[in-house]
Amino acid sequence: MMTSTRFDIPTHLNATEPIEWTKGKRDQVRLMVMKRDNGERYHDQFSNIASYFKKGDLLVFNNSRTIPPVLEGKSPIGEVEIRLSRKLSNHEWEVLIVNPDYHIGLSIHFPGNLKGTIVDYSKNRPLVIMSFNQSGSNLFNAIYQIGKPIRYEYIKKPLPLEAYQTVYGTVPGSVELASAGRAFSWELLTELKRKGIQIAFLSLHAGLSYYEKDRWPSPEEHPEPFNIPKETADLINETKKQGGRVIAVGTTVVRALESAVNKFQTVESMDTVTNLYIYKGFSLKVVDGLLTGLHEPEASHLDMLAAFIKEDFLFAAYEEAIHYNYLWHEFGDMNLILPGGQ
Incomplete structure (x- = not known):
């Protein structure tokens, strides 16, 4: 560096x-x-x-x-925002959990019957591995339907x-x-x-x-x-x-x-x-x-x-x-x- x-x-x-x-x-x-x-x-x-x-x-x-990688859902710890980072398989992604309080096994319910479960920590911390209940083109369709682009603080509006x-x-x-x-x-x-x-x-x-x-x-x-x-x-x-x-x-x-x-x-x-x-x-x-x-x-x-x-x-x-x-x-x-x- x-x-x-x-x-x-x-x-x-x-x-x-x-x-x-x-x-x-x-x-x-x-x-x-x-x-x-x-x-x-x-x-x-x-x-x-x-x-x-x-x-x-x-x-x-x-x-x-x-793709629109920001997904917002609900879980037992409250509302959760995740950001997709890297596709690992047809149903698994490395993701960033924006909320601080999460754990392995936590399931997050998103609109449209999409559910994601944290199954492991990634070696690329602080990312975690999330498994979704949909896969392939169905998962991509769900992401496009409910996802939003990442908006960093210098962007004034969506x-x-x-x-x-x-x-x-x-x-x-x-x-x-x-x-x-x-x-x-x-x-x-x-x-x-x-x-x-x-x-x-x-x-x-x-x-x-x-x-x-x-x-x-x-x-x-x-x-x-x-x-x-x-x-x-x-x-x-x-x-x-x-x-x-x-x-x-x-x-x-x-x-x-x-x-x-x-x-x-x-x-x-x-x-x-x-x-x-x-x-x-x-x-x-x-x-x-x-x-x-x-x-x-x-x-x-x-x-x-x-x-x-x-x-x-x-x-x-x-x-x-x-x-x-x-x-x-x-x-x-x-x-x-x-x-x-x-």
């Missing part, structure tokens, strides 16, 4: 609602571009992002779609689930928005293809990034399921062979791709769970550049960014972003980190 968190986010820089609600389009957020080798920075609009790529580059997107989706998300499973790709509109994706910039997709279902009460997942023990299709793996390997750059759209994509590197230093198609922790000094094998949001000082995502760029460059850029009133969190502005000298 980083030994120092050298910045504070002023309250007025919390993005509280989707940019398209005020400016009409998703791609109207701002973009800070950083060079990996020297920390050189540019300030632009996200709508101009295609100009920073070149023919032969490959952008890899996470097409996981956000927002519809659609606000927490990318335009290309097709595989339901994330409990929080894989937000790095949120600013892409269909027009921007079409522009990328028109310029000869390649696009590929994988799925990584993001778990909870915050456990309330100033608790965060351990970066060394934060399993998340992912799937890399063969066509995506093949395109990545061919891009690298031809000297193109692989740009990850989001830290979730970095985590999946770097987890799938074999002994030949190529990416394999796989469907599994990753526990990979990427930090300062980590040797990136696949990913050359990263598009990401702006991260809180407590977030382990900053550790990953330190694998791309020196901490001094990174924190100088964040201080500049604060000075220029960039917005933070899932509806905020974006940061593109690219190799220098290209």
Whole structure:
């Protein structure tokens, strides 16, 4: 973990609602571009992002779609809120119990005859394992009917689930928005293809990034399921062979791709769970550049960014972003980190 968190986010820089609600389009957020080798920075609009790529580059997107993971029910200890984090089987999930007083064996009754029972503690504390009385598509249908998106304290009012989706998300499973790709509109994706910039997709279902009460997942023990299709793996390997750059759209994509590197230093198609922790000094094998949001000082995502760029460059850029009133969190502005000298 980083030994120092050298910045504070002023309250007025919390993005509280989707940019398209005020400016009409998703791609109207701002973009800070950083060079990996020297920390050189540019300030632009996200709508101009295609100009920073070149023919032969490959952008890899996470097409996981956000589900509504907040469920409210009743139990012998009173009303209970749970937050789904990770699917373990057709009927079991790792969940966060927001209420403090719970125990193994506690059953919670949700609307629509859905019942969940705490069957064990997860090794990823404070999460627990919950078994539901429905499974498969029936359980997913129940979750969609009664669940709500997670709303952290900086969001002023409840927002519809659609606000927490990318335009290309097709595989339901994330409990929080894989937000790095949120600013892409269909027009921007079409522009990328028109310029000869390649696009590929994988799925990584993001778990909870915050456990309330100033608790965060351990970066060394934060399993998340992912799937890399063969066509995506093949395109990545061919891009690298031809000297193109692989740009990850989001830290979730970095985590999946770097987890799938074999002994030949190529990416394999796989469907599994990753526990990979990427930090300062980590040797990136696949990913050359990263598009990401702006991260809180407590977030382990900053550790990953330190694998791309020196901490001094990174924190100088964040201080500049604060000075220029960039917005933070899932509806905020974006940061593109690219190799220098290209």
